[in-house]
Amino acid sequence: MLFLAGDIGGTNGHVALVRAADERPGDIETIAYRVYPCAAFASLTDLLKAFIDDEVRVPVSHCVLACAGQVIGDEVANDNLPWPVRVDTLRASLGLTEVAVLNDFEALAYAIEGPLAASGRHLCGPSTRGPGPSLVVGPGTGLGAAAYVPGASSGVVLTTEAGQMDFAPHSLREREVLAWLAPEGGYVPVEHIVSGPGLLTIYEALCALDGEVSSLATPKAVTAAAAAADSPHAVEAVALFCAALGSFTGNVAMTYMPTGGVFLAGGFLSSIFDLLKHSAFEERFLHGRSVRGLLAQVPVWVTEHGCHGVQGAARWYMRQWAATRSATAEGAAA
Incomplete structure (x- = not known):
């Protein structure tokens, strides 16, 4: 499954098109990756649309974003992001089935057992x-x-x-x-x-x-x-x-x-x-x-921060996806 993964800070937005690596369980394969200055965009929707226009050639319906701040209800609460971030707005405006959000340093912590620790x-x-x-x-x-x-x-x-x-x-x-x-x-x-x-x-x-x-x-x-x-x-x-x-x-x-x-x-x-x-x-x-x-x-x-936040967000999302599939399978078996 291809999906978008982003690490959105107060200055730059790191965005990638990723998927699970076939031969390395738990690892993420990056298909495309770009860094955008947040100040160049009127909204997070516009930033993500720019990446989709630049790099995405097949339909993508899932997205995970690591954002500075904490998710409260449907909104990310933070004083350092350049614009408001609402999950329902992103989902509707980008035509996505799911937009998952986690804290940016939570994502970095998920990257510790990946390439971050060796860099x-x-x-x-x-x-x-x-x-x-x-x-x-x-x-x-x-x-x-x-x-x-x-x-x-x-x-x-x-x-x-x-x-x-x-x-x-x-x-x-x-x-x-x-x-x-x-x-x-x-x-x-x-x-x-x-x-x-x-x-x-x-x-x-x-x-x-x-x-x-x-x-x-x-x-x-x-x-x-x-x-x-x-x-x-x-x-x-x-x-x-x-x-x-x-x-x-x-x-x-x-x-x-x-x-x-x-x-x-x-x-x-x-x-x-x-x-x-x-x-x-x-x-x-x-x-x-x-x-x-x-x-x-x-x-x-x-x-270096680099793409580690994106990698961590993608790792977290794949864990959530795997857990959901497992729960669904157990429910069907019961």
Whole structure:
């Protein structure tokens, strides 16, 4: 069965035409794959129609989408997607029999036992995976996290909205940034600091705190200036970002004890790998408490996001499809 699989983030939409691999049970064969900038389309329907027009030559009636956010009823609730996402609208406008939706980091976690685990660069901790749970964390347009817990036959994925947790400053400088963000106090989610837009926010805050006018307008410009050491505030912003990412990842790791590995996903982190490697990430990940010895057993890699979300969504959908067929067969036999 051919079906569409997509990974729709706040910046890019990854879409593929896929099917189950005949000779490799559980694997997915990709027939066509494209990446589209979300800002170029007025709706998710238009983005998917572009892929269908470009790549699909036979009728397709099923689609699975990994989307930033959580599915509530028939709608995906998220502040980082560029347009509303409603399942019934997609199904009707695209003429599909079924549109299934899951969280984007849930999809990435389903890809851990596929190609994702083999594609990373080692950041810290042991160089080999242990037998325990695994964790995928990714700062992009927002901040996501999900855990994969291996099982006897197939693993279980636990999705989270960890990026919406309150930001907890560690250093005095981080407290100043938080006060600049919320001078009257109140809720500041950690993704307002630990994300691509968050990096730009940090840079702007540091400039304002030091009485200077910010001159860099995008996260990419900040990382480029930091890598070239052209701007002290850009260098400090990236350092603060990496440290805060370490604290956040360590906090989530304490919940799951992922000796199977932590995978930091996304092209954003890959682009600053050397800066991340020489930052305070590891020290902040390990924390300064008795749990340090446990977290030291957790390997951490940085991996490109790429098509892994699409692969994970397709893997999840094939599992759901197989489970439905099995239940239908059991019902018929009864």
